[in-house]
Amino acid sequence: MTICGLDFGTSNSTVGVVKNNQQTMVPLEQDTDGDWQTTLPSALFFDFEDDQISFGRRAIGRYTAGERGRLLRSMKSLLGGSFMGDKTQIKNRFYSFDEIIGFFVASLKSQAEIFNGADAPPLESVVMGRPVYFNDTDPTLDQAAEDHLADIARLAGFKEVSFQFEPIAAALDYEQQVTKEELALIIDIGGGTSDFTLIRLSPERHGQLDRQHDVLANHGVHLGGTDFDRRLSVKGIMPEFGMGMPLTDKPGLNMPGHYYFDLATWHKIHLLYVHSVLLELKHFRPVVSDKNRLDKLLELLTHRKGHQLAGLVEQAKIELSEAPEAVVNLESLFGDSAEVTIDNCTLTQQQLQQSLQNDIEKIFSTLDETLKQAGLTHKNIDTVFTTGGSTALPMVQACIDAAFPDAQQIVGDLYNSVGAGLLMEAQLRYG
Ligand SMILES: Nc1ncnc2c1ncn2[C@@H]1O[C@H](COP(=O)(O)OP(=O)(O)OP(=O)(O)O)[C@@H](O)[C@H]1O
Ligand SMILES: [Mg+2]
Structure with a gap:
């Protein structure tokens, strides 16, 4: 029986296997420098020319290079x-979202099997990660x-499929380095x-199968990096494309916001590429206060550059982790032949802070509720372990520092802790 841990993430996925008696994270894909990475960005590209499906960095690369096709990302958000x-229609076929996620999970499985070697048997048993809540309010x-994810994994060829909460998996990974009993808070964003x-x-508890009595609380909220990208885009970038501009024929009314919210949301961007939406938008042209902004939006959608724009915004958010400002290279989206005036746009840390404030407050109030569920306060926590990009x-980081001034803080492997813990769980359950 061969086993693995599989972390199907909204942005990145990983697989852990046992190879030569060693727990190993599978090198899933080479990056542009040729280095093997254990993360596969959770992206698929359906190429309309050769009808091939690409995954991960390669999928994003083919889309960015302008190949004709459809890019899908953040598929987990649909679950x-x-x-x-x-x-959803892709070229002339309709695919269910389960089918599309299935292609991705099957590619992870096959990559892990190739890594295990031609003589190794196929992977049969998997512990998959799951967020504490796929849906915050509806059980x-x-x-x-x-259930959908379990069916998808079975269709991909796994015979035994079970789940573990992602932060518990991260806790098991961290526990390998614990030297005495401690109360840990695991934060996975x-x-x-x-x-x-x-x-x-x-150390004594590590490796025990049943940890139910050690878990004092699990909680979570459906907010993460893709929401942050959306907020930053709506605040800092969408006005460049006409969001909020007044309509001259309807005093007090602005361009409808829904086009822009969709353009800032990974899994809705393609809805704007359809002909009828472009026609709708063109009808606004005589009545908008700034025609160049609307023309930029039309040019962007006509050339199907929405995902690329979202990628630039995400990149800017990441740069703002370290720099006070980040330039969003809008010029790079449009060729020289563009008939609109395009300037690059600079985003600041202050804009990022303002856009994310409500989400961060919600995340940290959920953290407070986690402590309350266990009847504990911040002072009871020995260690705060963080993972997730x-x-x-x-x-x-500032919110964690302020809330837990006395706790030991351990920064885990941001991308591999969950996958490594899922593999440990798989060894306990199936090994
Ligand atoms: N330096 C950084 N600053 C801010 N955000 C970052 C940074 N590096 C990565 N991110 C964000 O981290 C997120 C990806 O993190 P990760 O790979 O842990 O998510 P995931 O496991 O795929 O998602 P989930 O567990 O929620 O399904 C992305 O939104 C990415 O933009
Ligand atoms: Mg994750």
Whole structure:
């Protein structure tokens, strides 16, 4: 029986396997420098010329290079939502979202099997990660999301499929370095969700299968890096494309906001590329206060550059973790032949802070609720362990520092802790 841990993330995915008796994170893809990375960005590109599907960095690269096709990212966000059972048209075929996630999970499995070697048997048993809530308010949709993911994994060829909460998996990874009993708060802020676990860890407990009594609380909220990108885009970039501009024929009314919210939301961008939406937008041209802004929007949508714009905004957010300002190179989106005037746009740390303030408050109030669930206060926590790409945000770090001045702070491997813990869980359950 061969086993693995699989972290299907909103932004990045990882797989852990046992190779030569060693727990190993699978090198899934080479980056542009030729270095193997253990993360595969959760992206697919359906190429309309050769009908091939690419995954990860390669998918994003082909889309960015302007190849004709459809890019899909943040597919995990659809699980637990009202679009979960829907289909989407890609070229001349309709695919269910489960089918599309299935292609991605199958590619992770196959990459891990190639890494295991031609003589190794196929992977049969998997522990998959799941956020504490796929849906914050509806337990039925939450369970349905897990059921969908289990079906997807079975269709991809796994025979045994079970789940562990992502922050608990991260806790098991961290526990390897714990030398005495401690009460740890695990904070995992990724691309889609912010998840928390309060758990008692110790060297003696490590490796026990049943940890139910050690988990004092699990909680989470459906907010993460892709929401931060959306907020930053709406605040700092969408006005460049006409969001909020007055309509001259309707005093007091502005350009409808929904086009811009969709353009700032990964899984809705393609809805704007359809002909009828372009026609609708063109009708606004005689009545907008700044025609160049609307023309920029039309040019962007006509050339299907919405995902690329979202990628630039995400990049700017990441740069703002370290620099006071980041330039969003809008010029790079439009060729020299563009008939509109385009200037690059500079985003500042202050804009990022203002755009994220409400989300960060919500995330940290959920963290407070986690402590309350266990009847504890910040003072009871020995260690705060952080993982997930969005914990690199200075605002997040500042909130943790302020809330836990006396706790030991350990920064985990931001991208691999969950996957490594899921593999440990798989070894306990199936090994
Ligand atoms: N330096 C940085 N500053 C701010 N955000 C960052 C930084 N580096 C990465 N991120 C963000 O981290 C997110 C990805 O993190 P991660 O890979 O942990 O998420 P995930 O595991 O795919 O998502 P989830 O667990 O929520 O499903 C992205 O939104 C990315 O923009
Ligand atoms: Mg994650």
